[in-house]
Amino acid sequence: MVSKNQIKLITSLQQKKYRQIHQLFIAEGVKVIQELLLSNFILEHLYVTENLFDSISNENKSIISNDELKKMSCLNTANNCLALFKIPLDKKNSSSELIVALDGVSDPGNLGTIIRLCDWFGISQIICSENSVDVYNPKVVQATMGSISRVNVSYLNLEDYISATKLPVFGTFMDGINVYKEKLPKTGILVLGNEANGISKEIENLIKIRLAIPRFGELQKTESLNVASATAIFLSEFKRN
């Protein structure tokens, strides 16, 4: 049994404004919740429709009906569990050899997939421009499949950050040099841009090395790769040697 007010609080967390007020975010599904429980994230409360997560005490866990879960869930097809976790204090940027910088990535599924890719390729730090989608958006949390517990995502003024860095800065463009032919270093910053508009002019002006994935299809037609697909290929190229 869960109160109307509690359901109202939980659904409000689909909006960034209320996540910031309450300092809580939503995670759904056994796999994602399990990964977060094993990490440094602090559980606020867990809602389950059946016997799950035996290790969590009844004080922190409520058994609810499928209908109640459906009302709270952000998913089209609700799962069998939903958890609230505390948003951690801003961590200091971790020292990653390669850093991924996102300039205005706005689709939650794309940010989630990019976090999962960084986790796979051993990249522990993502820097987002302030206009990028919020990492605690429930659709981002979902798409990371738990990788959010192992990759640090910071929001800051990207222009200031890139102006100040001494690391080599790589930008990804349609007209850059062939990434397959370039000797890539172990350390640096790889910048990817917004889904529709790419990297902004302000950031582009700060980028010394322009990389591109060559296109093999009919030249005039294929417009571009999805930003998460492009990230997959660029990270693979940085790491494969």
Added chain:
Amino acid sequence: MVSKNQIKLITSLQQKKYRQIHQLFIAEGVKVIQELLLSNFILEHLYVTENLFDSISNENKSIISNDELKKMSCLNTANNCLALFKIPLDKKNSSSELIVALDGVSDPGNLGTIIRLCDWFGISQIICSENSVDVYNPKVVQATMGSISRVNVSYLNLEDYISATKLPVFGTFMDGINVYKEKLPKTGILVLGNEANGISKEIENLIKIRLAIPRFGELQKTESLNVASATAIFLSEFKRN
């Protein structure tokens, strides 16, 4: 102005059953519709909320209200146009040097992204097992961003197809050989599996060459890559030399 029955027909096309009865599919957004109009797909009817697509005669085009479009649309945020296209007759498989075979890929966004990747890398043929998501699902059409007009997607018994082929067959697994170290041919079939379960046992038994993308993160933790991310990296490896 559009009739209730017309709206009912259009929303029914979100289901495969009705797409097969009417032999029609939905495309939304200027970019996707434009690409389909430029291709071999035949337009059934176009609905717009403002002056768009001047080249389409009024016989094939209706101006409708935003509310009417919202009722027809499959998107959370409706666009300014929606089109119905005829589903083409099953094309003969085209002769692609590299063929991508999908064994039970079920997420529409993943299939759409994989079609877009194939288009980028000049791969003209995708073979899907019969239990894979339907290519004319509106979310697939949307995610292809128009690439659906340039990549041929066929559904067939994948086990029979792979048993009969003389091409080298590559499977993608967690425990395969390092794809970065393998000399990959220009011609062959690359098999990718279902999001949760990977390649099925029946197909796995037919695969001679098992490939994997090495993992650079903490070994026990990162579970897997999303199938579209994995496809991006494998296609990049087949094409980069």
